Amino acid sequence: MRQLWTMTASDLRQRVRDKSVIIFGLVVPLALMFVFNLTIGSTNDITLKPLTIGASVPADDALAATLVTALAQVDSFAITVDEVSADEAGARVRSGKAQLAVVVPDGFGDAVRQGRPAVIDVTEGDGSGVETDIALSVMQGVLDHLSASAVVINAGVQTGVARDRLGALAEQAATATPTVTLTEGQASTEQLSTSGALVAGQAGLFLLFTVGFGVLGLVAEREQGTMARLRSMPMRPGLIVAAKGLVGYILGVVATSVLLTVGSMFFDVSFGSPIAIAALVLCAVAAATSLMFIIARVARTAEQASIAQSILALVLGLAGGAFFPLAATGLAGRLLDLNPIAAFTRGLGITAGGGGLADIGVPVAIMLGFAVICLALSRLVPDRGREL
C-alpha cells in the first residue's frame, strides 16, 4: 500500500508541475465554456416576448375583423395589433417597429364566403421567432374556421336548405362539433439549461483528456525505459498499473469537480444535489479511466496513445453533446445513450431537475457498465507495447 501511494504521489507531483495537465484539464475547458456561453448561451432565451403586428384590415369586413380579435385573445404573451394601411404595415415591419405585417385584401369576406381564392399577405420582419409562429398558427386556425363555415353554408345552398336558415347553419355546425379540450401538463424536466449543458459537456469532454495524463503515463514510462526499472523493484507489477490508474482517477475527479464548481459559479447554473453529483463524477471518471487502460495496451508509443485518446475523446464528446445536443431518437438515440459522456450529462440533467441519488440509476449503470466492459477488454486485447 505504501508503494502504491509513493508512486501515485510522485506521479501526481510531476503532473501538477507539468503545465499541460493544467492547460488541458482546466484552462482550455474553462475558456471554451466562457466563449460558448457568450455565443450559444445568448441565443436560447425561452421566455415569450411581446409581439407587435401592423395589420391592414378592410373596413366593414366582419370576417377579416375576426382575425384581429383572435390575435388579441392570445393570452400566453402580449400581442399588440395596430390597424394601419397596407403600406404603413409593410413600412413598420421593414423599420423594425413591428415584427409582423398582416394585409387582408379588399373583398376578403365575400371571397371566403363564395369559396374564391383569398390570400392574406403576411410579412415576417427582424426578430421574428416563436412568437410570430404562434400568431401565424392562430391566424391559420381562424381561416380554417371561416372556411368550414363557408363550406357548410354552401352545402346548405346546394341541398336546398331554406334561405332564412342558412345564416344559422355555421353557428349550429360549430355548436354541434364535438369539442376537443386540451388539458396542459408540464413534463418533469431532466434537461440542463443551455449554460448548464455547456459546462457539463465541456467537463465531460476534457475529462477524457485529463485521465489520460495518468494512465497513458504507462506508455511513456515504457518508452523512456523507466518501466523496466519499476518492474525490477520488489513489488507486484500490478501495483504500477494501479498507481497510474489512481493518478488518472484523482486528476479526473479533481478537474471535473473544479470545472463543475467554477462553471456553475460563473454561469449561474445549479446542478442540484451535491451527493448525487459526486456519485455521477466518480462514475464518469471511472468510465473514462477504464477506457484509457485499453489505449495503454493497444498503443505502442506515447504518440500513438495520445492520438487514440484525442480521437476517442472528440468522438465520444461530440456524440455526448459536448458541443451541441444531438437530437437522435430510436436505435441511434439508444446507441448514443450508451456513451458515458452522454450518460454523465443526462445524469446532471436529472440532478439539475431536482433528482436525487435514487433517480440517477440509469446513467450510473451505463457509466459503471462501460467501466467494467472497458476493464475486461483491456485484459483481453493484446499488449502491443510489451516488446518495447
Add this chain to the structure above:
Amino acid sequence: MRAALAIAGVELRRFLRDRSNIFFVFIFPLLLVLVIGSQFAGGGGNGRIAIAGDDSALRTAVASALENDGVTVSLTGADAVRELLARGRSDVGLVISPTAAAAFDAGDGVVLETITGSQQGTQAVLQRVRTAAAGLAVEKGQVAALVGAGVGESQASAALADVSGSMTRPSLAVVDIDRIAQEFSGLGTFDLGAAGETLLFVFLASLAGSSTLIQTRRLGVMARTLAAPVSARQAIAGQSLGRLTIAVFQGAYIMLATSVLFRVSWGNLWLSLLVLATFSAVAAGAAMLVGSLIDNDGAASGIGVGLGLVLAALGGSMLPLELFPDTLRTIAHITPHAWAYDAFAKIQRHDAGLVDILPQLGVLAAMAAVLLVAGTWTLRRSMARAL
C-alpha cells in the same frame, strides 16, 4: 528560394506521412460537417410532437392534421412520451386515452392531455396542436347542422364533400424579410457548416502543428539545416512556407471534399481559394509564434488546441456570426475567423467579386504580416536558445 521550397516540401511530406493525421485532417472535419449539417437541417421545421395511445381514428386524425402542418409526429407509449419530453427530444406530448378515442368515435366531446417540454419553440408547437385539435371534428358538426336543417345524412355528407372540393380555402402567404432568414436563404444544407469548419480546422491544425516546430528545434534539425549552405533567412522562410502549405492543403482538401460529397457551393472558386490562402497565412504566422515562444511541446499543443477552438467559437465557426448579439459580433472581429467568414459569406451568398471582399482580405493580410514578422523574429531568437 529553392532551399526554402525544399524545406516546405519536406514539411508537407512529413505531415502527409504522419498516420495520425488521417483521422484529424481527412476524416474528422467531414464528420463534423456531416453531423452539424444534418442536425441543423433535419427534422420537421415546425417542431416535434410525441403521441401516446393505441391506434384509433382519433390518433390518426390528430397525427395527420399535425403532419399536414409540418410537425414531426412520433407515435409511442405514455412513458416514452414523458422521457422524450424530459430529455428535450420532443417539444410537446399528447396522451390519447382509450376513453377519448371511444368518445371521438361516438361523436362526443374529447379531452386530450398535452404535456409540454421546457425548450425553446414548445409554445409554438402547442399552438399548432390547439389549431389542429379545433379542426378535428368539424365535419361531424357540419353534418349535424345540415341534418338539423332537414337534409338527409348521406346527402349532407355528399354535398359537403362536393363543396369542399370546389371551394378554395383562404390562405396565408408568408414572406420572411428577417435579416437572418434572408441571409441564409438559398444556402445548401451543409454550406454554412462547411465554411466555418474549414476555418476551424485550418487554424486548429496549424496551431496544433506548432509542436513540430518545437521538435525541430529540440532534435537539432534547425541547427543541422543551418550547417548546410542554407542561410537562416532561407531556413525560416522554408519553415513559414511549410506551415502555410500545410494550412492551405488542409483547407483546400475540406473545400474539395465538401463540394464533392455534400455538394457545398463555394461560389467563385478562385476567390474562395484566395481567402483561404490569406487566412492560412494568418494561421501559419500564429503557429510560428506559438512554436517559437513555447519550448514544451505538450504545453504548445494544449495551447494550440485551446486557442484554435476558442478563436473558432468566437469567430463564428461554430455558431454563425449572424446569430451573435451585435456587441459580440463586433468583438468577434478580433479573430481572423470572423473576417474570413464574412468574406466566404459574401462569395457564397452574394456572388461577391474581388473588390467586394478587399476589406476582409486587407485585414487578413495585415494580421498575417504582423504574425509572420513576429513569428520569424521569435523563431530566430529561439534558435539561439537552449532547449
